[in-house]
Amino acid sequence: SIKLVLKMLDRQMAVIDKNIDGMLKEHFAEKLALFKDFKGVGPCMQAALMGALPELGQLTHAQIGKLVGVAPLNADSGRHKGKRITWGGRATVRTTLYMAALSAIRYNPVIKTFYERLLANGKLKKVALVACMHKMLTIMNAIVKSGIPWNPEHQNVSKNA
Structure with a gap:
């Protein structure tokens, strides 16, 4: 009977x-057509962006980062200078963005290069991953x-022009 319930649940999920x-x-x-070639932004990330982040494309990069909870915020008090941390924001988008960033640091050349550069500069892996999440959100x-589709060669094109 458990196998029948599992089959039914699989059908319902489909x-x-x-x-x-x-x-x-x-x-x-x-x-969604704008993200067609953006490696790391799959169907789950697209659904999370469209469903839980209707402000996408209407805010500045700082505002959207804070809204999702990937912007580094200070933990200072008086003379005490604490570490910068990320907190708050829309957990649904942030957790989906985390998984998308894991994929992007492997398959997206722009994000991969950024991640490797951060690691080479001595950043912790988790810090570098959150920075990649922030960069991906800013790019999206x-x-x-702008309404201009993703082009991984955009930076190279603008430098050569």
């Missing part, structure tokens, strides 16, 4: 996934704001 995919394509096709915000 139907829900199909419904989510259909809704995303129906309502957010233009925005800029993509939606």
Whole structure:
């Protein structure tokens, strides 16, 4: 009987996934097309962005980072200078962004280079990963704001021009 329940749950999850995919394509096709070639931004990240972060593309990079909870905030008090930490924000987007960043540091050349540079400069792995999350969010915000699709060669093109 447990196997039957598991099969039923698998079927229901497949139907829900199909419904989510259909809704995303129906309502957010233009925005999602902008992320088509952005390695690390898959269906789960797209669903989280469209469903839980409607402000994407309308805020500055500092505002969107703070809203999601990946912006470094100071922990200072008086003369005490504490470490910068990230906290608060929209946990749903942040946790999905964490998984997307793990994928991006392996497969996205821009994010991978950024991550490796941070590690080479002595940053802790978790700190570098959160910085990659922030960079990815900033890039996605800029993509939606400008309406220009992701181009990993953008920095190289602008330097050569």
